[in-house]
Amino acid sequence: xxxxxxxxxxxxxxxxxxxxxxxxxxxxxxxxxxxxxxxxxxxxxxxxxxxxxxxxxxxxxxxxxxxxxxxxxxxxxxxxxxxxxxxxxxxxxxxxxxxxxxxxxxxxxxxxxxxxxxxxxxxxxxxxxxxxxxxxxxxxxxxxxxxxxxxxxxxxxxxxxxxxxxxxxxxxxxxxxxxxxxxxxxxxxxxxxxxxxxxxxxxxxxxxxxxxxxxxxxxxxxxxxxxxxxxxxxxxxxxxxxxxxxxxxxxxxxxxxxxxxxxxxxxxxxxxxxxxxxxxxxxxxxxxxxxxxxxxxxxxxxxxxxxxxxxxxxxxxxxxxxxxxxxxxxxxxxxxxxxxxxxxxxxxxxxxxxxxxxxxxxxxxxxxxxxxxxxxxxxxxxxxxxxxxxxxxxxxxxxxxxxxxxxxxxxxxxxxxxxxxxxxxxxxxxxxxxx
Amino acid sequence: xxxxxxxxxxxxxxxxxxxxxxxxxxxxxxxxxxxxxxxxxxxxxxxxxxxxxxxxxxxxxxxxxxxxxxxxxxxxxxxxxxxxxxxxxxxxxxxxxxxxxxxxxxxxxxxx
Numbered sequence: 001x002x003x004x005x006x007x008x009x010x011x012x013x014x015x016x017x018x019x020x021x022x023x024x025x026x027x028x029x030x031x032x033x034x035x036x037x038x039x040x041x042x043x044x045x046x047x048x049x050x051x052x053x054x055x056x057x058x059x060x061x062x063x064x065x066x067x068x069x070x071x072x073x074x075x076x077x078x079x080x081x082x083x084x085x086x087x088x089x090x091x092x093x094x095x096x097x098x099x100x101x102x103x104x105x106x107x108x109x110x111x112x113x114x115x116x117x118x119x120x121x122x123x124x125x126x127x128x129x130x131x132x133x134x135x136x137x138x139x140x141x142x143x144x145x146x147x148x149x150x151x152x153x154x155x156x157x158x159x160x161x162x163x164x165x166x167x168x169x170x171x172x173x174x175x176x177x178x179x180x181x182x183x184x185x186x187x188x189x190x191x192x193x194x195x196x197x198x199x200x201x202x203x204x205x206x207x208x209x210x211x212x213x214x215x216x217x218x219x220x221x222x223x224x225x226x227x228x229x230x231x232x233x234x235x236x237x238x239x240x241x242x243x244x245x246x247x248x249x250x251x252x253x254x255x256x257x258x259x260x261x262x263x264x265x266x267x268x269x270x271x272x273x274x275x276x277x278x279x280x281x282x283x284x285x286x287x288x289x290x291x292x293x294x295x296x297x298x299x300x301x302x303x304x305x306x307x308x309x310x311x312x313x314x315x316x317x318x319x320x321x322x323x324x325x326x327x328x329x330x331x332x333x334x335x336x337x338x339x340x341x342x343x344x345x346x347x348x349x350x351x352x353x354x355x356x357x358x359x360x361x362x363x364x365x366x367x368x369x370x371x372x373x374x375x376x377x378x379x380x381x382x383x384x385x386x387x388x389x390x391x392x393x394x395x396x397x398x399x400x401x402x403x404x405x406x407x408x409x410x411x412x413x414x415x416x417x418x419x420x421x422x423x424x425x426x427x428x429x430x431x432x433x434x435x
Numbered sequence: 436x437x438x439x440x441x442x443x444x445x446x447x448x449x450x451x452x453x454x455x456x457x458x459x460x461x462x463x464x465x466x467x468x469x470x471x472x473x474x475x476x477x478x479x480x481x482x483x484x485x486x487x488x489x490x491x492x493x494x495x496x497x498x499x500x501x502x503x504x505x506x507x508x509x510x511x512x513x514x515x516x517x518x519x520x521x522x523x524x525x526x527x528x529x530x531x532x533x534x535x536x537x538x539x540x541x542x543x544x545x546x547x
Contacts, residue, residue, distance in 0.1 A: 009443065012443060012445060013445055013486050016484075016512060017473065066471040067471060069469055165476065235476075235478035238474075281476075282475050282476035283477060
């Protein structure tokens with residue numbers, strides 16, 4: 001099929017996945033821009049014409065790829081980028097250490113609300129949004145951050161926030177090729193199961209029976225479960241692709257910007273951070289999908305949604321850490337690095353993961369609260385009660401702005417329904433009072 | 436429905452159902468299909484998509500196949516031409532099939 005026809009087909013699929021009102025376009029980066037340099041590096045690795053990057057200007061926080069199509073469409077959105085920057089603050093800002101769980105819960109509920117709006121599940125979206133905003137004490141700006149982010153120093157943080165998630169999706173092009181050509185997986189089954197065991201050892205609250213079930217699932221649903229051995233290796237190989245290309249791209253961008261090189265420690269910190277950020281955002285998407293599912297198997301799906309991702313993420317992190325040690329040793333000392341040098345790289349990698357572990361636990365607690373609410377494992381207040389509680393808080397400009405932005409997003413997505421109408425009326429009344 | 440020889444049809448749902456649809460389309464003369472997973476960060480492959488160019492004459496058969504999948508609640512979304520249906524019912528597919536039958540009939544009458 002001609003490339004124009006393939007592209008038209010891909011865009012027809014994207015229109016379905018993104019909704020009829022989505023504004024997306026094929027992204028052509030300016031030559032020499034950070035995005036241009038990153039995509040050049042990827043193209044050199046994957047070959048010209050192997051992917052098309054689509055930028056979603058308005059709408060929900062999307063980041064995904066369709067690696068079965070050629071060229072592979074990859075969707076990246078302004079909203080994903082802005083929320084990534086905001087979630088990163090929750091994981092990293094020293095001033096938020098004591099309240100990271102509260103911030104994570106609120107942000108996670110809001111993310112779920114936005115994903116649900118896109119899927120047209122207005123009732124759930126409004127409930128989750130109201131839960132995220134009523135009684136909120138800490139206000140992090142999660143509005144459009146692209147201009148602010150563009151002005152930041154072109155360093156390790158800038159590169160990771162803008163490109164880690166995107167590079168992961170582009171890594172799926174390589175992973176799909178490896179799969180199609182029947183190439184060997186990265187790790188043997190025994191080694192991959194070893195990584196799952198490492199992850200299960202960290203899951204101290206899981207009963208032994210559950211751990212055993214997860215281990216069996218890894219073998220029985222290799223290609224479909226997120227803890228399946230093939231699926232895990234496929235995602236880990238996209239993670240490794242992202243880690244390797246991010247380091248090379250950061251070097252290229254910093255060199256061009258100030259004749260500088262990345263600091264290995266900072267690169268590692270940002271890599272670990274952004275892995276957590278993108279994983280949290282994706283868990284919110286997955287939870288919203290399950291929460292909007294009205295079928296009888298909701299409870300089964302809910303427990304899978306709560307229990308499997310922490311294990312899958314920890315197993316992937318263990319796989320990636322083993323790769324990072326090699327990557328950094330090669331980066332610092334070339335191909336002929338010694339065992340002692342590899343051990344030094346290992347210390348750096350382990351330290352980067354350990355550094356964020358307490359904060360990750362705190363964020364996880366907040367995320368878990370948000371998921372329990374979304375999956376109705378705790379009783380929901382009535383919509384009327386939530387709206388009543390919001391009414392007085394709308395006197396606060398920050399609250400009014402955030403609620404207004406949610407209503408604007410609903411408008412962009414063409415979402416309609418009684419709860420939204422009630423919210424819109426309250427916002428309009430509050431705005432009149434302010435004026 | 437357009438006057439072209441084939442119609443673009445997009446189907447999304449779980450892997451088994453969408454793979455079966457993909458194979459069925461590929462077996463129809465003059466039809467082709469591409470299959471892809473929607474990859475997100477978490478590795479939870481809940482959504483598969485097939486993008487098919489189905490020969491107009493094969494459409495009634497393919498819609499019958501889809502109706503079976505729909506009956507088993509295996510289709511999340513279908514788009515055919517300008518019509519897009521989320522969580523379609525067997526009745527939705529039947530209506531689509533009837534409208535396509537009519538359109539084919541009208542086309543063959545005008546050709547005669």
